[in-house]
Amino acid sequence: MQKGLKVATIGGGSSYTPELIEGFIKRYDEFPLTELWLVDIEEGKEKLEIVGNLAKRMIEKAELPIDVHLTLDREEALKDADFVTTQFRVGLLEARAKDERIPLKYNVLGQETNGPGGLFKGLRTVPVIVDICNDMERLCPDAWLINFTNPAGMVTEAVLRYTNIDKVVGLCNVPIGIEMGIAKLLDVDASRIHIDFAGLNHMVYGLDVYLDGESVKDRVIELLSDPENTSFVKNIDGIGWEPEFIRALDALTCPYHNYYYKSQDMLEKTKKEAEEKGTRAEVVLELEKELFELYKDPDLNIKPPQLEERGGAYYSDAAVRLITSIYNDKRDIQPVNTRNNGAIASIPNDSAVEISSVITKDGPKPLAIGDLPVAVRGLVQQIKSFERIGAEAAVNGDYDKAVLALTINPLTPSDSVAKAIIDEMMEAHKTHLPQFFN
Amino acid sequence: MQKGLKVATIGGGSSYTPELIEGFIKRYDEFPLTELWLVDIEEGKEKLEIVGNLAKRMIEKAELPIDVHLTLDREEALKDADFVTTQFRVGLLEARAKDERIPLKYNVLGQETNGPGGLFKGLRTVPVIVDICNDMERLCPDAWLINFTNPAGMVTEAVLRYTNIDKVVGLCNVPIGIEMGIAKLLDVDASRIHIDFAGLNHMVYGLDVYLDGESVKDRVIELLSDPENTSFVKNIDGIGWEPEFIRALDALTCPYHNYYYKSQDMLEKTKKEAEEKGTRAEVVLELEKELFELYKDPDLNIKPPQLEERGGAYYSDAAVRLITSIYNDKRDIQPVNTRNNGAIASIPNDSAVEISSVITKDGPKPLAIGDLPVAVRGLVQQIKSFERIGAEAAVNGDYDKAVLALTINPLTPSDSVAKAIIDEMMEAHKTHLPQFFN
Amino acid sequence: MQKGLKVATIGGGSSYTPELIEGFIKRYDEFPLTELWLVDIEEGKEKLEIVGNLAKRMIEKAELPIDVHLTLDREEALKDADFVTTQFRVGLLEARAKDERIPLKYNVLGQETNGPGGLFKGLRTVPVIVDICNDMERLCPDAWLINFTNPAGMVTEAVLRYTNIDKVVGLCNVPIGIEMGIAKLLDVDASRIHIDFAGLNHMVYGLDVYLDGESVKDRVIELLSDPENTSFVKNIDGIGWEPEFIRALDALTCPYHNYYYKSQDMLEKTKKEAEEKGTRAEVVLELEKELFELYKDPDLNIKPPQLEERGGAYYSDAAVRLITSIYNDKRDIQPVNTRNNGAIASIPNDSAVEISSVITKDGPKPLAIGDLPVAVRGLVQQIKSFERIGAEAAVNGDYDKAVLALTINPLTPSDSVAKAIIDEMMEAHKTHLPQFFN
Amino acid sequence: MQKGLKVATIGGGSSYTPELIEGFIKRYDEFPLTELWLVDIEEGKEKLEIVGNLAKRMIEKAELPIDVHLTLDREEALKDADFVTTQFRVGLLEARAKDERIPLKYNVLGQETNGPGGLFKGLRTVPVIVDICNDMERLCPDAWLINFTNPAGMVTEAVLRYTNIDKVVGLCNVPIGIEMGIAKLLDVDASRIHIDFAGLNHMVYGLDVYLDGESVKDRVIELLSDPENTSFVKNIDGIGWEPEFIRALDALTCPYHNYYYKSQDMLEKTKKEAEEKGTRAEVVLELEKELFELYKDPDLNIKPPQLEERGGAYYSDAAVRLITSIYNDKRDIQPVNTRNNGAIASIPNDSAVEISSVITKDGPKPLAIGDLPVAVRGLVQQIKSFERIGAEAAVNGDYDKAVLALTINPLTPSDSVAKAIIDEMMEAHKTHLPQFFN
Ligand SMILES: [Mn+2]
Ligand SMILES: [Mn+2]
Ligand SMILES: [Mn+2]
Ligand SMILES: [Mn+2]
Structure with a gap:
C-alpha cells in the first residue's frame, strides 16, 4: 500500500x-x-x-x-x-498597512x-x-x-x-490573470491561449502569445494599442498604455508594470485611494x-x-494545478518562479526567475528564451538586483544593504529618501525585524 | 620621408x-x-x-x-x-537650451x-x-x-x-575628473592615483582605486561616507551620499549618478537654477x-x-593624450568609450562601454572586469538599452522607438509624459530632425 | 472547410x-x-x-x-x-561507401x-x-x-x-534508442522512462534519467558501470565503458561516443568489418x-x-510523432535538433543543438540546462566548431576551411592527413561537389 | 626606512x-x-x-x-x-622520465x-x-x-x-618564444613585435600580431603558410603546417599545438627519440x-x-620582468596565467587562462578578447576541462576523476587505455601520490 x-x-x-x-x-x-x-x-x-x-x-x-x-x-x-x-x-495586515502608509508620507509608492x-x-x-x-x-x-x-x-x-x-x-496568479485577460480581449476560451512568459515575479513579460498554438502577438499588440479597448487595456482606472510605447515594446506587460512605466500616475492614484477609502490593507x-x-x-x-472580491483569484487553482503536475509528472507548461538555470541570459543561473516551465516530478524545467528584448533587460536586471540585495540584507540584518537595495529601486527618488523611509519603517516594524535590532 | x-x-x-x-x-x-x-x-x-x-x-x-x-x-x-x-x-546652444527647458515643464530633468x-x-x-x-x-x-x-x-x-x-x-572628461577629485581627497598628486573604471558614458563606476598601485578603495569609501568631507563628497551644492548607501555600493560614482540616485534633488536644483540664473545652456x-x-x-x-570656467576641463588633455597614445602605440591605460568585446558581462560584445582600456596603435583594448557589482548591473543595463533604442530611433526616424527609449529611461515618470515631451520637443527641434518629418 | x-x-x-x-x-x-x-x-x-x-x-x-x-x-x-x-x-550509397572506404586507407575512421x-x-x-x-x-x-x-x-x-x-x-533516432535501451536495462516499459538530453546530433548526452518522473540516474550509472550488464552496456561487440570513466562522467552517452572515447577500438573494428564483410554502405x-x-x-x-534490419528503427515513429505534435500543438517533450536559444551555455544562441524540447505549433522550445557538465563541454564545443566550419566550407566551396574543419575534428591525426584525405575525397566525389570545382 | x-x-x-x-x-x-x-x-x-x-x-x-x-x-x-x-x-627528473616512458608503451604521447x-x-x-x-x-x-x-x-x-x-x-616562456620567433621571421627586433595572446598554458594562440603597433597578422600568416620558410615554420624537424590549415585557422599557434594538430607525427617522433637518444628527461x-x-x-x-642549451630560455627574464612590473606597478602588457575574469567567453570567470594582461601592483588584469575564434574554442575548452578535472582528482585523490580526465584528453585513444596507463603510472609514482593510497 x-x-x-x-x-x-x-x-x-x-x-x-x-x-x-x-x-x-x-x-x-x-x-x-x-x-x-x-x-x-x-x-x-x-x-x-x-x-x-x-x-x-x-x-x-x-x-x-x-x-x-x-x-x-x-x-x-x-x-x-x-x-x-x-x-x-x-x-x-496591520504590518501591510504600515508598508503602504509610511512611504506615502515621503511621496513614494x-x-x-x-x-x-x-x-x-x-x-x-x-x-x-x-x-x-x-x-x-x-x-x-x-x-x-x-x-x-x-x-x-x-x-x-x-x-x-x-x-x-x-x-x-x-507561485503567483499574475500570469494566469494575463492569460485570462488576453482570452477576454480576443473573446476566446482561456484554454486556447498560451503565452511565453519570462521575467521576474510581478515583473513578468509575455514574449509571445498563441491562440491554438499559432502566434497572435501582432494582433494582440494591435488591440492593446487601440484606445477603444477600454476593458482590458485601460488596466488602471481606464488608463491604457500609449499606443507607441506598447507597439515598440512589442511584449505583453503585467499589471505591476504600471508602477514602473506609469510611476507618477500610480503614486497619485495610490495616495488618493489611501485618503479616500484607505490603503489596500485597510x-x-x-x-x-x-x-x-x-x-x-x-x-x-x-x-x-464573496472571497473572489478579496483579490487573489486563480491562486488556489494555480497552486493545486502546480502540485498536481509535480505529483503526476504531467509535463505541462506553467509560469512559475524557479531557478533560472540559463533560461534568461544575463541573470545568474542560480537566481529565481518567473518563467514558462515544464512541470515535472523533478520540478519545473524553464524554457530557454535566450536574451530578453533590449527594452526590458535593464528593468528586469534592476529588480533582480533589488531582490538579491534585499534578500542579503534580510538574512544578515545588514542595514547598509537595506539602504542600498531601496536606493537602487526605481521607485525611490534618492538615497536620502530611501534612508528616511527605512528609518521610519524599521522602527514601525521593530518587533518583526529582530535581525536588525540585536 | x-x-x-x-x-x-x-x-x-x-x-x-x-x-x-x-x-x-x-x-x-x-x-x-x-x-x-x-x-x-x-x-x-x-x-x-x-x-x-x-x-x-x-x-x-x-x-x-x-x-x-x-x-x-x-x-x-x-x-x-x-x-x-x-x-x-x-x-x-539654442537647441541645448530647449533640451534643458522643455522637460522641466513636465517636471522632468x-x-x-x-x-x-x-x-x-x-x-x-x-x-x-x-x-x-x-x-x-x-x-x-x-x-x-x-x-x-x-x-x-x-x-x-x-x-x-x-x-x-x-x-x-x-571620449569624456568625467573619469579624469574623478581621478583628480580622489587625488584631492587623498591630498596626493593625481599621477599617483589609478582607478579601474567600468560602465557607460556618464554612468561610469570606479570599481577599485589605487594609490601608487595599491588598493585604497576601502579608505576612499570611508572618506566618501564621512559627512565631514564636504569638499569632494558634497558634490551637488553640499549634498553628499548617505554613508550607508556609498558603503554598501562599495564603488565610486560619477557626478551624473546624482541624476539617478538623487533624482528628486537634482530635478529641484535644476528647476531652481533655470529660474534663477537660466539653464546651463543659457x-x-x-x-x-x-x-x-x-x-x-x-x-x-x-x-x-577664462576658458576653464566654461566647463569641460581636461577634455583637450584627454583628447590629445588619447591621440598621442594611439599614434605612438603607448599601451597606457585610459578610460574610453569603446567596443565592449566581452569586458563587461551581460553587455553585448559589440556595444559601446566606458572602460579602462590599454591604448594601442590598434585602438583601445578593454580590460576584462567580468560581472559588474550586483547593485549597479540593472542601471547600467537600463541606460545601455536607452542608448541602443535611442540610436535605432535616430537612425530610422522611428517615432515609436523614441517613445519607448524615453519611457524606459529611469528619469521619465510615465509613457504618457514621455510622449508629451517627445511631441513638444520634436516640434521644437523640427529643423534638425528631418528623419522624423519625411 | x-x-x-x-x-x-x-x-x-x-x-x-x-x-x-x-x-x-x-x-x-x-x-x-x-x-x-x-x-x-x-x-x-x-x-x-x-x-x-x-x-x-x-x-x-x-x-x-x-x-x-x-x-x-x-x-x-x-x-x-x-x-x-x-x-x-x-x-x-555509392558515395557513402567512398566516405567509409577512403579514410580507412589513412588509418582514419x-x-x-x-x-x-x-x-x-x-x-x-x-x-x-x-x-x-x-x-x-x-x-x-x-x-x-x-x-x-x-x-x-x-x-x-x-x-x-x-x-x-x-x-x-x-531529427535523429539516437535519443529514442537510448530511452529504449535504458528501459530494457531497467526492465520497464519505455513510456515510463524520460531522459534530459543535451548536446549535438550524434554527440548527445543524457544528463538525467527518470523512471515515472523520479531520477534514477545513480542507479542507471551504477548498472552501466557493472561489467555484468553485457546486453546494453557492451554496445560495441561486447565492449563496455570502464566503470571509473562512466561513474565520473555521470551522464549517459550515445553510441556515437564510442568513436570519441574508444577511438582506437572503433577504428580497428571498422577496418576489420570493412575487410571481412564490407563497409556499412556496402x-x-x-x-x-x-x-x-x-x-x-x-x-x-x-x-x-525485413526493413527493421536495415537500421534506422524508430525514425518513422520519431518523424510522425514530431509532425503530429507540431500540428496539434501537443507540448510534449521530444529531443530534437533546434536553435539553441541560450539553452546550453557557451553554444551560440543561433546554433543547432540536440536537446529535449517542448514541441509546440510554434516549433520546439528547448529546455534550459545551463552549463554542460565540465567533462563534456570541450568535446561538444569541438564538434560544434567542426559543424560550423564544415557548413561554411560547404556553402562557400572553401577548400581551406574544409582542411581546417577536418584538422580540428578529434578523429583526425594531423593537418597533413586531413589534407591528403580531403584531396582524395574531393576527387572521388567531384560530381557532387560543384562548389569546389568552379 | x-x-x-x-x-x-x-x-x-x-x-x-x-x-x-x-x-x-x-x-x-x-x-x-x-x-x-x-x-x-x-x-x-x-x-x-x-x-x-x-x-x-x-x-x-x-x-x-x-x-x-x-x-x-x-x-x-x-x-x-x-x-x-x-x-x-x-x-x-626520474619521475619525469617515467611520465615520458610509460605512455609510449601504450602508443600514447x-x-x-x-x-x-x-x-x-x-x-x-x-x-x-x-x-x-x-x-x-x-x-x-x-x-x-x-x-x-x-x-x-x-x-x-x-x-x-x-x-x-x-x-x-x-608563468611560461612559450609566448615570449613565439614573439622571438615572429621577430626572426620578420627580421626585426623582438621589441617591435607585440602579440595578442589568449588561450591556456601550452595551448595559447596569437590572435593578432603587431609590428610597431600595426597589425601584420595577414603577412605573418602568409609567411607561415609558405613552405619556403623552413626556419620558423618547420618547427618540428622541418615539418610545417599545411598552408591551407594555417590560413584558415588565421591565428598563431604555439609549439605544443603540434601535439594536437599533428598528434601522430609527434607520437612517432617522440617514440623514435626515446629509442635513439632517450626521452627528454633522460x-x-x-x-x-x-x-x-x-x-x-x-x-x-x-x-x-651552456645553461641555454638546457631549454627553458627566457624563463628567468619572464619571471623577473613580471616581478618587476608588479613591484613597480608598471602597467605593461605581458602574457601570463591568471584568473579569466570574463576575458575569454565560455571559460568560467574563476578559471586560469593564459592571456595578454596588464601587469599592475594589484596583479595582472587580462585584456578582454570576447569569443575565441570558432576553430579553437573546442580544443581550449577540452584542455580546460582536463585541467579542472585533473586538479580535482589531484586534490581529492579521486581515482575515477583521474580516469575521466585522461579519457577526455584528446591525446588518449580510449577509456581503457586511459585506465591501463593510469594504473601503471599510479604504481610507478606511488611514493609521490599519497592522496591516492590512503
Ligand atoms: Mn503575486
Ligand atoms: Mn562627457
Ligand atoms: Mn541520426
Ligand atoms: Mn611552459
Missing part, C-alpha cells in the same frame, strides 16, 4: 484557505490528498479555528477521505510532508510587493522562510515547498541562495472581518463567492 | 578649440602634427574665423610647423586625415546628456555622425574617429552599430559670447584662462 | 519510405494527411516507382483518404506544402556522419538543402522542414545560418536490393518486417 | 636558478632585492649547495647587497616574503605537460602547491606566488580553486649532471652559457 499524501500549509488560518480546499477537492482524482495540516501561530489561532472548521465542512460535503488537522505546532505539521505551501503574513513596502515585507518574511526551510531539511527533506508568500521573487531568491532546500517553487482588513464572519456560519460548506 | 600627420576637427569653430590647440602644442614632441583642419558649417563661419585665427596665433607663438586650415568643406578636411575629432553641436535632453541631442546628432562616418569610409578609411560630441554613449553605439567605421573612440551662451570677444583680441596668443 | 494537409518528402524513393507511410497511417486520427508527395531525382526514378506503389497499396489497405503523388518535379511537390521531410542521399565521411556527406548535402530552402521560401514559406538527412547537425546548422527558413527541425547496398525486390511484390501492402 | 624586499624560491636547487639570479642582477635598479631565500628538500640538498654557492658568487661579482640564504626549512623562507617563486619538481605525463605531473604537484599556499596564508599572506612549476595551467587552476591564495600568477638528466659539474667551479661567477 502506498503511503498517504500529506500537505502542510503554513499560514493555514488565512482567508484564502477555502480556495485551496476547493482546489484540492476539485483535483482529488489526480491528487489523492490524505492529510492536510493547517498551521498557524498563536496570534492566528482564532482565525485558524474558524477557517479550519470551514475546511472540514467543505471536505465533508465533498465526501472525500481527507483528514484536516489544525495546529500551532509547525514541526508536527512539517514532519514527513510531501508538499509544504506557505501563505503567511508576518505582522498580519506604498505597495505590498514593490518599493519600500516590498522591501520591508521581504525583510520580515525572509528570516521566517529560512527558518521553515531549516525545519524542512530536518523533517521533510524530500518535500516540495510551494511558496505564495510575497514578495515571492525575493523569497524564492532567498530560499535558493541561503538555504539547503532546492525543491522550491514560487480595505482588506474590513473585507477579511466580513469574510471570517461568513466563515463562522456552521451551515457554510462551500467557498463563499 | 614620412607623410605628414593630418587632423580634421569637425565643429572646429567651437569655443573649446583653443584647449585642443594647447594640447597639440604641449604634446608636439610625441605627436608631430603637420596639418590641422578646422571645419564648421555655414552658420558657424564667423566663430570659426575668430577661433581659427586664435589657433594660428597660438601655433605661431609656439613656433611649430603646424598648418591650420579653416574650411566649410568637410570633404576637403577629411581627405586622407589620420585622426578626425568631432565636437560639434547640431542646433548650437532638463539636462544635456540625460533623460529627454540626452535623447534629443542623440536624435539630432546621430544622423550627422553617421554621415561623417560614411564620408570617412570614402575619404580617410584608415583614420581614427575621436568623438567628444555628446551624448557620447549613444553616438559611439550608433557608429559601432550603424556604420562601417570601427576605428572609433568616444549661462554658457553668455560665457561663450564673452569668450569669443576675448578670442578676437589680435594680441591673444595663448588659451585664455 | 479546412484546407487539406500536404506533406512533401524529398528523397521519397528511399527504402525508409514504408516506415514513414506506416507512421502516417498509425497517427492518421491526429494528423489527417490528405496529400503525400514523394519526390526524387531522375536517377532515383525506378526506386521511387517501386516504393511509391507500395505506399499506395499500404494506404489503400488502411482505407485512408490520402493521395500519394510520385514526382520528379520538386517545385510541384513543395508548392503549398505544410511539412517538408528530407531523407535524401546525394550520390546515393570511415563513418557516415563522423570524421571525414561526415564532413564530405555535409559538403555534398548542404548546398542541396540550401537550394531546397530557397525553393521553400518561394513555394511554401510557412511549411516546417523536418530534416532526417545526415549529418543532421551540420545540415540543421547550415539551414539556420545560411537560409531564410527558420521553421526547421533536425552491406546496406545488398540489403536495399533485397528490400526493393520485396517492395515490388504487388501483394505486399504493409511495411515488410 | 622601507622594509627590505624578500623573495623565496621553492625548488631553489634547480639548475635554472643561475638564470633567475642573472635576472635579479640585471633588474636590480628597478627591483632592489635584499634577501633571496633558496629552499629545497632534503633530497636536493647537495644541488642546493652547489647552485646556491654559484648564486652567491654571481651576486658578489655584481657587487649587489643581496643576501642569499640556503635552507631546507620552507617556513623560514616563506616568513614575510614579498614574492614566492616555485620551480620545483616532485620526484625529480609521453610528454611532461601534455597527456598522461601532464596529468601525473599535476597529480604529484598540486597537493604540494596547495600545501605551500596554506603555508603562505599563514606566513606571508600578502606575497605574490609566481609559479613556473608545470603543468602551470593545472597548477594555477588548483591554486585559484582550492586555496585561499589569489595573488598567484602562472637527456636532461645528463645535461644537468654536466651543468652541476660546471656550477661547482669556484671560479665561475656568471650564468654559464
Whole structure:
C-alpha cells in the first residue's frame, strides 16, 4: 500500500484557505490528498479555528477521505510532508498597512510587493522562510515547498541562495490573470491561449502569445494599442498604455508594470485611494472581518463567492494545478518562479526567475528564451538586483544593504529618501525585524 | 620621408578649440602634427574665423610647423586625415537650451546628456555622425574617429552599430575628473592615483582605486561616507551620499549618478537654477559670447584662462593624450568609450562601454572586469538599452522607438509624459530632425 | 472547410519510405494527411516507382483518404506544402561507401556522419538543402522542414545560418534508442522512462534519467558501470565503458561516443568489418536490393518486417510523432535538433543543438540546462566548431576551411592527413561537389 | 626606512636558478632585492649547495647587497616574503622520465605537460602547491606566488580553486618564444613585435600580431603558410603546417599545438627519440649532471652559457620582468596565467587562462578578447576541462576523476587505455601520490 499524501500549509488560518480546499477537492482524482495540516501561530489561532472548521465542512460535503488537522505546532505539521505551501503574513495586515502608509508620507509608492513596502515585507518574511526551510531539511527533506508568500521573487531568491532546500517553487496568479485577460480581449476560451512568459515575479513579460498554438502577438499588440479597448487595456482606472510605447515594446506587460512605466500616475492614484477609502490593507482588513464572519456560519460548506472580491483569484487553482503536475509528472507548461538555470541570459543561473516551465516530478524545467528584448533587460536586471540585495540584507540584518537595495529601486527618488523611509519603517516594524535590532 | 600627420576637427569653430590647440602644442614632441583642419558649417563661419585665427596665433607663438586650415568643406578636411575629432553641436546652444527647458515643464530633468535632453541631442546628432562616418569610409578609411560630441554613449553605439567605421573612440572628461577629485581627497598628486573604471558614458563606476598601485578603495569609501568631507563628497551644492548607501555600493560614482540616485534633488536644483540664473545652456551662451570677444583680441596668443570656467576641463588633455597614445602605440591605460568585446558581462560584445582600456596603435583594448557589482548591473543595463533604442530611433526616424527609449529611461515618470515631451520637443527641434518629418 | 494537409518528402524513393507511410497511417486520427508527395531525382526514378506503389497499396489497405503523388518535379511537390521531410542521399550509397572506404586507407575512421565521411556527406548535402530552402521560401514559406538527412547537425546548422527558413527541425533516432535501451536495462516499459538530453546530433548526452518522473540516474550509472550488464552496456561487440570513466562522467552517452572515447577500438573494428564483410554502405547496398525486390511484390501492402534490419528503427515513429505534435500543438517533450536559444551555455544562441524540447505549433522550445557538465563541454564545443566550419566550407566551396574543419575534428591525426584525405575525397566525389570545382 | 624586499624560491636547487639570479642582477635598479631565500628538500640538498654557492658568487661579482640564504626549512623562507617563486619538481627528473616512458608503451604521447605525463605531473604537484599556499596564508599572506612549476595551467587552476591564495600568477616562456620567433621571421627586433595572446598554458594562440603597433597578422600568416620558410615554420624537424590549415585557422599557434594538430607525427617522433637518444628527461638528466659539474667551479661567477642549451630560455627574464612590473606597478602588457575574469567567453570567470594582461601592483588584469575564434574554442575548452578535472582528482585523490580526465584528453585513444596507463603510472609514482593510497 502506498503511503498517504500529506500537505502542510503554513499560514493555514488565512482567508484564502477555502480556495485551496476547493482546489484540492476539485483535483482529488489526480491528487489523492490524505492529510492536510493547517498551521498557524498563536496570534492566528482564532482565525485558524474558524477557517479550519470551514475546511472540514467543505471536505465533508465533498465526501472525500481527507483528514484536516489544525495546529500551532509547525514541526508536527512539517514532519514527513510531501508538499509544504506557505501563505503567511508576518505582522498580519496591520504590518501591510504600515508598508503602504509610511512611504506615502515621503511621496513614494506604498505597495505590498514593490518599493519600500516590498522591501520591508521581504525583510520580515525572509528570516521566517529560512527558518521553515531549516525545519524542512530536518523533517521533510524530500518535500516540495510551494511558496505564495510575497514578495515571492525575493523569497524564492532567498530560499535558493541561503538555504539547503532546492525543491522550491514560487507561485503567483499574475500570469494566469494575463492569460485570462488576453482570452477576454480576443473573446476566446482561456484554454486556447498560451503565452511565453519570462521575467521576474510581478515583473513578468509575455514574449509571445498563441491562440491554438499559432502566434497572435501582432494582433494582440494591435488591440492593446487601440484606445477603444477600454476593458482590458485601460488596466488602471481606464488608463491604457500609449499606443507607441506598447507597439515598440512589442511584449505583453503585467499589471505591476504600471508602477514602473506609469510611476507618477500610480503614486497619485495610490495616495488618493489611501485618503479616500484607505490603503489596500485597510480595505482588506474590513473585507477579511466580513469574510471570517461568513466563515463562522456552521451551515457554510462551500467557498463563499464573496472571497473572489478579496483579490487573489486563480491562486488556489494555480497552486493545486502546480502540485498536481509535480505529483503526476504531467509535463505541462506553467509560469512559475524557479531557478533560472540559463533560461534568461544575463541573470545568474542560480537566481529565481518567473518563467514558462515544464512541470515535472523533478520540478519545473524553464524554457530557454535566450536574451530578453533590449527594452526590458535593464528593468528586469534592476529588480533582480533589488531582490538579491534585499534578500542579503534580510538574512544578515545588514542595514547598509537595506539602504542600498531601496536606493537602487526605481521607485525611490534618492538615497536620502530611501534612508528616511527605512528609518521610519524599521522602527514601525521593530518587533518583526529582530535581525536588525540585536 | 614620412607623410605628414593630418587632423580634421569637425565643429572646429567651437569655443573649446583653443584647449585642443594647447594640447597639440604641449604634446608636439610625441605627436608631430603637420596639418590641422578646422571645419564648421555655414552658420558657424564667423566663430570659426575668430577661433581659427586664435589657433594660428597660438601655433605661431609656439613656433611649430603646424598648418591650420579653416574650411566649410568637410570633404576637403577629411581627405586622407589620420585622426578626425568631432565636437560639434547640431542646433548650437539654442537647441541645448530647449533640451534643458522643455522637460522641466513636465517636471522632468532638463539636462544635456540625460533623460529627454540626452535623447534629443542623440536624435539630432546621430544622423550627422553617421554621415561623417560614411564620408570617412570614402575619404580617410584608415583614420581614427575621436568623438567628444555628446551624448557620447549613444553616438559611439550608433557608429559601432550603424556604420562601417570601427576605428572609433568616444571620449569624456568625467573619469579624469574623478581621478583628480580622489587625488584631492587623498591630498596626493593625481599621477599617483589609478582607478579601474567600468560602465557607460556618464554612468561610469570606479570599481577599485589605487594609490601608487595599491588598493585604497576601502579608505576612499570611508572618506566618501564621512559627512565631514564636504569638499569632494558634497558634490551637488553640499549634498553628499548617505554613508550607508556609498558603503554598501562599495564603488565610486560619477557626478551624473546624482541624476539617478538623487533624482528628486537634482530635478529641484535644476528647476531652481533655470529660474534663477537660466539653464546651463543659457549661462554658457553668455560665457561663450564673452569668450569669443576675448578670442578676437589680435594680441591673444595663448588659451585664455577664462576658458576653464566654461566647463569641460581636461577634455583637450584627454583628447590629445588619447591621440598621442594611439599614434605612438603607448599601451597606457585610459578610460574610453569603446567596443565592449566581452569586458563587461551581460553587455553585448559589440556595444559601446566606458572602460579602462590599454591604448594601442590598434585602438583601445578593454580590460576584462567580468560581472559588474550586483547593485549597479540593472542601471547600467537600463541606460545601455536607452542608448541602443535611442540610436535605432535616430537612425530610422522611428517615432515609436523614441517613445519607448524615453519611457524606459529611469528619469521619465510615465509613457504618457514621455510622449508629451517627445511631441513638444520634436516640434521644437523640427529643423534638425528631418528623419522624423519625411 | 479546412484546407487539406500536404506533406512533401524529398528523397521519397528511399527504402525508409514504408516506415514513414506506416507512421502516417498509425497517427492518421491526429494528423489527417490528405496529400503525400514523394519526390526524387531522375536517377532515383525506378526506386521511387517501386516504393511509391507500395505506399499506395499500404494506404489503400488502411482505407485512408490520402493521395500519394510520385514526382520528379520538386517545385510541384513543395508548392503549398505544410511539412517538408528530407531523407535524401546525394550520390546515393555509392558515395557513402567512398566516405567509409577512403579514410580507412589513412588509418582514419570511415563513418557516415563522423570524421571525414561526415564532413564530405555535409559538403555534398548542404548546398542541396540550401537550394531546397530557397525553393521553400518561394513555394511554401510557412511549411516546417523536418530534416532526417545526415549529418543532421551540420545540415540543421547550415539551414539556420545560411537560409531564410527558420521553421526547421533536425531529427535523429539516437535519443529514442537510448530511452529504449535504458528501459530494457531497467526492465520497464519505455513510456515510463524520460531522459534530459543535451548536446549535438550524434554527440548527445543524457544528463538525467527518470523512471515515472523520479531520477534514477545513480542507479542507471551504477548498472552501466557493472561489467555484468553485457546486453546494453557492451554496445560495441561486447565492449563496455570502464566503470571509473562512466561513474565520473555521470551522464549517459550515445553510441556515437564510442568513436570519441574508444577511438582506437572503433577504428580497428571498422577496418576489420570493412575487410571481412564490407563497409556499412556496402552491406546496406545488398540489403536495399533485397528490400526493393520485396517492395515490388504487388501483394505486399504493409511495411515488410525485413526493413527493421536495415537500421534506422524508430525514425518513422520519431518523424510522425514530431509532425503530429507540431500540428496539434501537443507540448510534449521530444529531443530534437533546434536553435539553441541560450539553452546550453557557451553554444551560440543561433546554433543547432540536440536537446529535449517542448514541441509546440510554434516549433520546439528547448529546455534550459545551463552549463554542460565540465567533462563534456570541450568535446561538444569541438564538434560544434567542426559543424560550423564544415557548413561554411560547404556553402562557400572553401577548400581551406574544409582542411581546417577536418584538422580540428578529434578523429583526425594531423593537418597533413586531413589534407591528403580531403584531396582524395574531393576527387572521388567531384560530381557532387560543384562548389569546389568552379 | 622601507622594509627590505624578500623573495623565496621553492625548488631553489634547480639548475635554472643561475638564470633567475642573472635576472635579479640585471633588474636590480628597478627591483632592489635584499634577501633571496633558496629552499629545497632534503633530497636536493647537495644541488642546493652547489647552485646556491654559484648564486652567491654571481651576486658578489655584481657587487649587489643581496643576501642569499640556503635552507631546507620552507617556513623560514616563506616568513614575510614579498614574492614566492616555485620551480620545483616532485620526484625529480626520474619521475619525469617515467611520465615520458610509460605512455609510449601504450602508443600514447609521453610528454611532461601534455597527456598522461601532464596529468601525473599535476597529480604529484598540486597537493604540494596547495600545501605551500596554506603555508603562505599563514606566513606571508600578502606575497605574490609566481609559479613556473608545470603543468602551470593545472597548477594555477588548483591554486585559484582550492586555496585561499589569489595573488598567484602562472608563468611560461612559450609566448615570449613565439614573439622571438615572429621577430626572426620578420627580421626585426623582438621589441617591435607585440602579440595578442589568449588561450591556456601550452595551448595559447596569437590572435593578432603587431609590428610597431600595426597589425601584420595577414603577412605573418602568409609567411607561415609558405613552405619556403623552413626556419620558423618547420618547427618540428622541418615539418610545417599545411598552408591551407594555417590560413584558415588565421591565428598563431604555439609549439605544443603540434601535439594536437599533428598528434601522430609527434607520437612517432617522440617514440623514435626515446629509442635513439632517450626521452627528454633522460637527456636532461645528463645535461644537468654536466651543468652541476660546471656550477661547482669556484671560479665561475656568471650564468654559464651552456645553461641555454638546457631549454627553458627566457624563463628567468619572464619571471623577473613580471616581478618587476608588479613591484613597480608598471602597467605593461605581458602574457601570463591568471584568473579569466570574463576575458575569454565560455571559460568560467574563476578559471586560469593564459592571456595578454596588464601587469599592475594589484596583479595582472587580462585584456578582454570576447569569443575565441570558432576553430579553437573546442580544443581550449577540452584542455580546460582536463585541467579542472585533473586538479580535482589531484586534490581529492579521486581515482575515477583521474580516469575521466585522461579519457577526455584528446591525446588518449580510449577509456581503457586511459585506465591501463593510469594504473601503471599510479604504481610507478606511488611514493609521490599519497592522496591516492590512503
Ligand atoms: Mn503575486
Ligand atoms: Mn562627457
Ligand atoms: Mn541520426
Ligand atoms: Mn611552459
